[in-house]
Amino acid sequence: MTAVNLAKNNSNIIGFVMNSNENIYDNAIQDFFTGELLGGLEKRIHGRGYYIMIYISKHVEEVTKFVSSWNVDGLVALGFSYENAQVLREVYKKPLIFIDGYFGDDGNAYTNVGIEDYRGAYEMTSHLIANGHKRIGFFSDNYIGGDYERYRGFVNAIRDAGLAPEAGEKFVLENGTAGLEPCMQHFVEGHSKISAMFFCADYYAVTAMNYLMDHGIRIPEDVSVAGYDDATVASIIRPKLTTVRQNTTHKAYAAIDKLLKLIENPDEKAENIVMPVELRIRDSVKNINLVQ
Amino acid sequence: MTAVNLAKNNSNIIGFVMNSNENIYDNAIQDFFTGELLGGLEKRIHGRGYYIMIYISKHVEEVTKFVSSWNVDGLVALGFSYENAQVLREVYKKPLIFIDGYFGDDGNAYTNVGIEDYRGAYEMTSHLIANGHKRIGFFSDNYIGGDYERYRGFVNAIRDAGLAPEAGEKFVLENGTAGLEPCMQHFVEGHSKISAMFFCADYYAVTAMNYLMDHGIRIPEDVSVAGYDDATVASIIRPKLTTVRQNTTHKAYAAIDKLLKLIENPDEKAENIVMPVELRIRDSVKNINLVQ
């Protein structure tokens, strides 16, 4: 194989590179999302003549060194900021696909596979409003990229429903899960008028639900909760979590399909692929219209 | 890199091969385990001059073709039966490490990283007995390899506690999760004298708990539940699951450390590495001694 690669000047290797700028890289694939994505990538590429090599690093320079030293034929890149994506794009001239990247106005210069972050949040917020909620909290650990789009969807849904901007309250979860407890404590102590919480990720929603329930708050009777992603845990927890579903496996398939097109056809163009999301209405949101 | 590999006759590639006779991509728990394992492997190997290439197939022949065509320097193999492990061993003569393999008397011919399956089950069963349970069910989807060891631990703990063999009842979950419902229905209808259930995997335990609770059975008041693995979901569910903890990331580290030793030192010998487990006592098991 190495001889073939040397002779043909291609490697038959597809790199899966991950750029985690945080120190959460205790085990980067620990979260369900990356595992499912990777499984989908492997499954879709299997038997098509390419093989997946993985490389995880917080330093873009390491990533660029990796891709050029292995001369990988294509790249699937996860977790890259716009700045790092630019660096990578500059160095690596072969087919390159980002997952969940956000590149602003520069967007059409990159091939990206993302989801309808904005629409999902807009619809879920509208659902909450339709269920009588007039004070809703939006929780995220950052307000950039996809999470910012989700936040925009949230804000606009509130505006379009004719509610005052104050109806939507923004909470930032410092330090991820660790920041969740102090934030939830606030609610446990009754310092908030919010009747519904919309978390930008199921994992946060579930962790918050547990904290609240452990402190005597009933869900959805006392407060409604919604999440995003439809992770496995969303249907395992009780009450079952109402959330926005994205299909990670299909995302992986779309990424591979596009990547192989780019490899096989030099005329294939960059594309911003947006995968659909859909609401999964379950048991964590209460209709408070009648009660009101 | 390919040129280096060709000249030096080694690839600097570590293969991560998975052999599954089912379509594992639909199995959430296995995905979770695999993801964490893979993340651990990558982290431990990072910067040591080797790179991980993944290949998943249900056919051993495909796996052997893969490893020989890429001339990988070492292999981490997951999900191989004894028969398939033999085939792989026959073809692939370089350093090879199995994860959670069971090779019976032939064990010391293979390098394997496993856990204390037997002891974990023995201790958990003893814990259940110490909490007054005299009728315990053991649930697994198979009774080979590690699951058989867990079953042995279960049976022997019952025997050593002086209970009759009938105190331990064995349930086989046909078709995995799908087989769980009919089995649990049996309990919902009150056809069982069992006071505690010991599942060989947290995912089953959690799914069963939900089914039971959804049908009005209280946990742990009506029935106690214990699991195995300490997956993330074990501490997310309420009541929190009492389970046997294994550290998957450490397993990955141990596998890489041994593999690199085998690669760098031709005199390094095969070894059966057994990683420790420990009980995580939480809220899903009730002490029924006093109530009795």
Place this chain on the structure above:
DNA sequence: TTGTAAGCGTTATCAA
């Protein structure tokens, strides 16, 4: 159609 030789990028060997 079949066969032969050059070349891919690096290492390793052997002479100078």
Place this chain on the structure above:
DNA sequence: TTGATAACGCTTACAA
């Protein structure tokens, strides 16, 4: 010590 050259295993282009 330095420098030229064969070898790694396969592809491809060109000649027979």
